[in-house]
């Protein structure tokens with residue numbers, strides 16, 4: 216493979232976190248479909264190679280003796296390289312070329328080691344043909360060029376919708392994001408309407424979530440309706456409990472798709488956290504795992520969701536209509552935010568299509584086609600809380616799976632209101648039990664309003680516990696990372712075992728033939 220020494224340091228130093236970006240040209244690393252391998256050696260300044268392969272992150276250089284090691288990259292679009300201050304060494308690419316790495320202290324000494332992060336990009340080579348290019352433009356996987364939606368005359372033009380929100384009450388999101396300036400970091404998840412990936416916005420080192428919604432058959436009706444709804448989303452100013460919207464784009468790729476850029480929430484959605492918790496419990500069967508979703512956490516989540524809903528309604532008359540665990544996001548700063556409001560699901564999928572598995576958080580009045588108010592979202596919140604603390608969707612779990620959507624819908628309408636379980640090892644504060652009961656009232660007019668719930672004792676009793684909740688979020692973040700690592704290792708093990716089995720089968724066939 217041809218390789219030219221790249222301009223390693225892609226300028227920017229983040230002041231706050233002392234981050235620098237290190238960019239390798241796309242083809243600098245001759246990776247294969249499964250990633251690439253880098254050999255490192257740290258011989259100078261007495262740095263040793265810690266070889267801490269932490270997800271996409273590699274940490275180099277700890278304290279004393281010199282050493283070297285191999286680092287295998289999984290198939291990633293980007294990775295981080297952490298160099299301790301004072302680290303000096305070489306990074307050997309598997310094409311026999313080497314890059315010098317230096318991270319000297321200002322005084323050039325090795326004292327006061329501090330972590331400095333260098334990010335570089337290892338693009339998964341879709342086109343593995345060698346290239347000599349060193350242009351930084353080639354480092355970043357270029358996205359499709361955004362194009363006009365082709366709205367009918369008089370409708371919103373590209374410029375009015377396909378830019379990020381400009382100003383807000385609590386600050387500004389600043390410049391618009393260009394898709395070309397994004398580097399994909401990996402898939403976060405996918406839902407009924409599309410796929411969400413994590414991406415790095417290179418100019419300001421901001422991590423964003425990029426949601427792609429395919430629009431089948433160039434359906435202009437759908438596109439135009441989405442554009443109208445995205446316009447509403449764009450107009451929503453920043454709020455502590457609403458995921459910030461950075462922009463929306465319509466692209467002509469192999470298929471047409473709408474791209475929505477939004478704030479990345481680093482602990483993910485409640486459904487994901489619940490899954491991580493379940494796996495954590497399964498791995499710690501011997502020691503009784505402390506429930507993650509305790510009174511404090513549920514109170515803070517409820518408070519965040521209710522405040523977000525109230526803001527959307529009072530300021531914009533928006534009713535969310537789709538409160539469910541995957542639409543409530545958390546970050547390690549202790550923030551709770553709701554997402555996915557405003558984009559009409561019915562345009563993308565019918566109710567039956569959106570019904571996956573055994574859950575729907577729709578209120579009885581909505582199912583029955585009655586007038587739907589913001590209290591429908593209160594019902595959904597009640598179900599979300601029950602699901603978080605029991606680990607099961609309340610109207611369909613515990614080995615009592617409904618027979619399809621019609622059975623589930625009739626359960627919601629005809630069966631008694633869902634409640635928090637009592638006994639069987641469950642213990643909840645009485646305030647929490649009352650709170651959930653007030654959310655899960657089937658008769659809409661009897662159900663508590665958002666304002667009433669925000670004044671409930673269950674919300675007030677944890678008001679002064681922000682610090683504890685923040686601590687919880689940080690811990691959850693660590694557990695998510697551990698879970699990812701364990702699952703990655705498990706996958707690798709399974710792959711290896713499969714390979715070994717295939718080899719053994721091949722050897723047996725060869726032996727039989729001969």
Ligand SMILES: Nc1ncnc2c1ncn2[C@@H]1O[C@H](COP(=O)(O)OP(=O)(O)OP(=O)(O)O)[C@@H](O)[C@H]1O
Pocket residue numbers: 403404405406407408409410411424426458477478479480481483484486487541542544554555569
């Ligand atoms: N801004 C974000 N930050 C971090 N993770 C996100 C963000 N937005 C979405 N996700 C994650 O991506 C997953 C997929 O989101 P998406 O909105 O496509 O579908 P969904 O909400 O799960 O289902 P549906 O399409 O039915 O609404 C979510 O479950 C969530 O875990």
